Each structure stands twice: as structure tokens, then as C-alpha cells.
Amino acid sequence: MNVGIVGCGMIRAPYLRTCGRSGLLNLVACSDLLEERALGACREVQDNGWGNPKACSYEEMLQDDGVDMVINITNPTAHYRLNKMALEAGKHVYCEKPLCVTIEEANELLQIAEKNGKLLCCAPDTFLGAGHQATRAAIDSGDIGEPTAAVLFFAGGGPDGYHEYPDFFFQPGAGPMLDIGVYSLTQLITILGPVEDVAGHSKITFPERTVLSSKRFGQKIKVEVPTHVSASLLFKNGVIGTFVTSFDIKGGHNLPHAEIYGTEGTISLPDPNQFNGKPRLFRADDPEKGGRELKLSCGYSGKNRGIGAVDLAASLKNGRRPRASGELAAHVLEVALSIYESADTGRHVRIQSSPQRPEPMPERLVEDF
């Protein structure tokens, strides 16, 4: 499948590597508002022997019948418009998170994709990682009995500490909820199934942030979205989740990323933002009490960001549903935005969407990769 990449910023490198090495995706075009970034991405692909793409405008990419799929890794507020343009031009789309920034936009994109017979998929794809898949398999086979509760915690000091251009992280479309919280939500939803009700609180602890990366050291950013969010999630299967996501934890912390509790045991999950990491199972009847690492058997455990786009191509080849589907991303977005709504109104919010869980991963998506 021939692929055009739009947005050649910080996250482009893992995408180029995963696409280039997959053997299923052929990088044919790169585009960015800043032409030198598109040219740089093309050079990177050529230098690594991953293909010979052209640098072009987005319009040119969409007019090119040789481009089958667009990978959209621009900033969040550009996602909706660029995804819509690509679907209307008859391309399959794989987008970085979030899919877009409102539920109405998400529903519209899903409708356009369906009408045009194109696939719409979205990050995070880290749930295709081996540790996450092992957790899911253990829970499905009853290793912790009946799941009853879960804790999700994804928090840190924020991207003003490491990103070259961190402004967008503090604007609508990002914040910890849509930047990192979506990893936790996707991880738990793909294991436990959809969420049906949420209640939340949120705050902006620091109304102004200071850029700490070298190029713009000391510059100030105005914060426009909540940077600390705490929520209670009721999953459809009855599990009650406690969820915290934050850019305001300046002193570090000592909490695990996620744990799922069941009638007979507990699983401590790996980092939802990575493909590696080993889940640990603690059983009530285990005399050792220290728990044991779960065996990893399928899914990817290296640096495989972008594997969701490979899965999209593989799903077309094999006639099955893609795993990192637009429906899943739209549900995660609805849960995230409903937590904001609950925080603003002081009321619980019922979730309307209810996607199927994606299929478990096979050992490999593509032979040799």
C-alpha cells in the first residue's frame, strides 16, 4: 500500500521507521506546512533505503492516484480537516491521536469513511504491544477471576519540559487528557470493553508554563485546557475505574500506570505509552505473594509506533476489521470529553458510543516484521 505522510515534526521518525521496515507500506510522499521538514523526511527515508518519496503539498498528495493511504501526524487541531480531506479524496486514513477534537467531528469522519468505503484508524496503537496483549489474554482466560475495579494513572511534569514546540499541548485538542490520558483509556477499554458512565473533576494548576527545551528556553505559554484531571469510570462490564492524568506532577511519583483488580487476583499493567514492559499477575492463592511476570507470546515489544497503520494495511489484505479503529478512537474521545463535561457541570455523563473490542493480536502482522 502506497502511503503519504502529512506532518513531518517530532514524531515522524518512528513512523518512517515502522512504515519503512514493515514491508507492507511504501512511503511515496511527505508533506508539511514547512517544506524543509517534508524534504528532510524524504531524505531520511532515502538514506535508510525505505523508499524514494516526493516532497509535495497536501493537495498534490491527495490528487495523486498513486497514494492509497494518508498518515496524518500533524498537530491535533489540524486532524479533523486533513482527515476529512483525505477521506473525501478516496484515501484510507491513519491519524495520530486525537482523531479530532469534538464528538460531532468524530461521528462525521466515521460517516464519510463508511460512505466512501475507506478505513479510518487512529493512534494510540501501543495496545498492540506484547505486554498489553498478554494482560488481555490473562484476563480473558480468568486469571484474576471476575474483574471488579481498575486504577489508571498517567501523569508527569508536562511536555514544556522536553518538546521543542510544546504550545499545542496546552491548547484545545491536547492537555494531559488528549495527549497522554488517551493511552490509559485505550489500554483499559481494549482489555475491559467500553465505558458507559463517567464523573470527573479538573483544574489548571499553573495558568502559565515555561518552555524548558533549548531552542525556546524561558518562553511562556498560556494554558487553555485542564492540566490535572481526575475521574471515575463505570465500564459496561461493571468494572469501576479510577483515572488520573496530569501535566502538573512536578516532583515525580511512585504509582504504577495501571492495575486491574479481580475476584481472585490483580494484574499490574505495563506503561500504556510503550510497546514493551511486562505485566505482573498477583493471585490471592499464590503462596509466594510476590506475583509473577506474565509470559509474552504475541504482539510487538520494540519501538513500533505506527504499527496501527501496518495493521490497517494488513486488515485490507486479509479482509478483517483493523484493530486501532476510528470507532475505538471516537469512543475514547467521547469518554475524555465527557469527563471534561462532567467536571464543568458537576453531573455524571452517560457515554453513547460502544465499540467492539479489537481482535487480539497474532504473533506477527506481517511475515518477517
Ligand SMILES: NC(=O)c1ccc[n+]([C@@H]2O[C@H](COP(=O)([O-])OP(=O)(O)OC[C@H]3O[C@@H](n4cnc5c(N)ncnc54)[C@H](O)[C@@H]3O)[C@@H](O)[C@H]2O)c1
Ligand atoms: N512528540 C511526541 O512525543 C508524540 C508522541 C505520540 C504522539 N504524538 C502526536 O503526534 C502528533 C504530532 O506531534 P509532534 O510532536 O510530531 O508535533 P510537531 O509540532 O513536532 O510536528 C507537527 C508537524 O505538523 C505540521 N503541520 C501542522 N499543520 C499542518 C498542516 N495543516 N499541513 C501540513 N503540515 C502541518 C507542522 O508544521 C509540524 O511539522 C500530535 O497529534 C501528537 O499528539 C506526539
